Amino acid sequence: MSELDKEIHRRRTFAIISHPDAGKTTLTEKLLLFGGAIHVAGAVKSNKIKKTATSDWMEIEKQRGISVATSVMGFEYDGYKVNILDTPGHQDFAEDTYRTLTAVDSVIIVVDSAKGVEAQTRKLMEVCRMRKTPVMVFINKMDRDGKDPFDLLDELEEELKINVLPLSWPIDSGQTFKGVYNIFQEKLDLYTPSKQTVTESVGFKDISSPELENYIGDKLAAKLREDIELISGVYPALDVDTYLKGDIAPVFFGSALNNFGVKELLDCFVRIAPSPRPVEAIERIVKPEEPAFTGFIFKIHANMDPNHRSCIAFVKICSGKFERNAYYKHVRHNREMRFSSPTAFMAQKKETVDEAFAGDIIGLPDTGTFKIGDTLTSGENLHFKGLPSFSPEMFKYIENDDPMKAKQLQKGIDQLMDEGVAQLFVNQFNNRKIIGTVGQLQFEVIQYRLLHEYGAKCRWEPINLYKACWIESDNADQLADFKRRKAQYMAKDKEGRDVFLADSGYVLTMAQQDFGDIKFHFTSEF
CATH class of the missing domain: 3.40.50.300 (P-loop containing nucleotide triphosphate hydrolases)
Incomplete structure (x- = not known):
């Protein structure tokens, strides 16, 4: 193997995705803790402690306790180079997350054991299925009362439309949570609640050994043996190729906040997750x-x-x-x-x-x-594809609130739009600037960042629009006629492409019927 091949094969690049509050940022931190990249985990929720989560560093993220931008972190672990992309869970930032999924080789989905699979997770899973990205699931918060583990597995299969395979199994949950049995490595991991230390594990090749009772008591030992027998009867053995094809998702249980079950996930992940793919x-x-x-x-x-x-x-x-x-x-x-x-x-x-x-x-x-x-x-003409901008669903006029700061506002809008957080359209009729986003929260983020990063004040004014569509046509006369008739609703995007701003679904449908030679696109990639 050449030096280049060796370096590439030890790379593991993945994204962590989930619904807000399932514990994604906490899990990222604990992975960094094992990688020796940070030495004390930030108590994410507590505002009293000034250590906020390592991966949330924008001012607005610390104030609201949510991640709004994808952060990238790399660390070494066990001879592997691991690159994590922590993505925003909040659906108003879905576009950032979709784009991040184009840059990773595999994905870890975090699910809250009490809430199960939530809407946002389903959407993200669709993107993974489309791209055939291998997925692992981490069921978090086992130290709180949640759903039955078997019910959770069924829910994952039904909601995410993917076969699952448990590689660790919880021993009770909530107040009486005792730990997990690691099926992948055949050992027992006992749980002691602590945010900073890692729990002890006991090697167990043979789960029927009477020693098990000494650790977890008769009742739980009997239940664990029964569960494991049921699992080996129902679920197939781990076939790494099926996982790499994206057809089966290994599942781990644990509690990220208490550092539990995370190391098992990481150990299995670096061994079977894909190195960079074509x-x-x-x-x-x-x-x-x-x-x-x-x-x-x-x-x-x-x-x-x-x-x-x-x-x-x-x-x-x-x-x-x-x-x-x-x-x-x-x-x-x-x-x-x-x-x-x-x-x-x-x-x-x-x-x-x-x-x-x-x-x-x-x-x-x-x-x-x-x-x-x-x-x-290095010199070749290549174009990578699959980085879409979606048609925004919310629109507002952006106006300058401080005439002395027009230049700062202009620069701020330019730079923030380059990030792809939101899209800028300039109305060709009255030259007013319109910002389009996928969610309400983005307007707050833009206003906050313009003020705090550029010293520019903006204010929003309402505009009633239904959708923005990029239009193109080989029929130049029809295109010119359309633009003339719809002059009030024509805009240009940042690249100078024509965009039609439809003010209702009805208007859009009529336009599509009346102008048969015009193509209406709902993503900027066409």
Whole structure:
């Protein structure tokens, strides 16, 4: 195996997704704790303690206790290089999460044992199914009263439309939670509630041994043997290929807050999760082992460092090796660029890297040269696909609230729109700016960030719109006629493409019927 192959095969790049409050950020922290990347876990919920969660570093995230931007973190564990992307669970930020799923090789879904599968998780699972991404499930909060484990497994199969396979099994739950039996490694893990220490585990090759009673008592021992027998009767043995194809999801039980069951998940994950996989470009399929560097930008983040007003473009490396100060081709601009300070992340702490390999995610300082979906290569003309912007569902006019700060507002809007948080449309009729988002919360985030990061005040004004659709047509006369008739509802997006802002479903349906040669698109990728 060459040096390049070795580096690529020890990479594990995955995203953690879930419904808000299922414990995603807490799980991310505990994984970092095992990787030695942080030394004390932040009590996420408590505002008294100034240590907030490592992966939530934007001011607004600390105040509201939710994650609004995807953060990237890398650490070494057991000879593997693990890259975690922690995504926002809140559905108003779904678009950021969909895009993140294009940059990972596998996914861990966190489910709350009391609430089971929730709406947002179903949606995200659809994206994983579409892309055939391998999935693992972590059922969290076992130390609280929740649903019966067998019911949870049935619910997962029914709701997520995927076969599941338990690789650990809880011994009771709630107040009397005793621990889990690790089926994958055949050992017993006993639970002592503690946020900072890891619990003891006892090797158990033979679950029928009478020693089991000494640890968990007669009643629970009998129930555990019965459960395990039932599981081995109903569920197949673990076949790693079926998992890699995305057809079966291994399930682990535990409590992330109390550090329990997390190590079992991580140990199994690094052993069976996929190393970087081939990525489909429009021209051809790109394999990670190819010596030439290729990568695409899946996210842009403004102001990672409040002292420097800079943007950072996140690049997912698809093949080969990236080197600092080497020249790479920016395909869309068709020019060579070199980067003197590429960075790797540990939440907000970032360090300059000299090299990175397929599967890694690096940050490049961006002065407005990048857009989401841009490709960088060693010289080949490639275009990676599958980074959509969805048609927004909520719209407001954005107005300047402080005439002295017009320039700051303009710059702020430009940079925040480059991140792809929301979309900007300029109405061609009255030249007013309209912001479109997928959720209400984004308007608050934009207003907050404009004020705190750019010193610009904005105010929102209502506008009644139903949907934004990108339009195109080979029939130039019909297109011109349409634009003339709908002049009040025509806008341009950031790229200068024509967008029709329909004010009701009825108007849109009529437009589609009356203008047969015009194509109406609901994502910006066409």
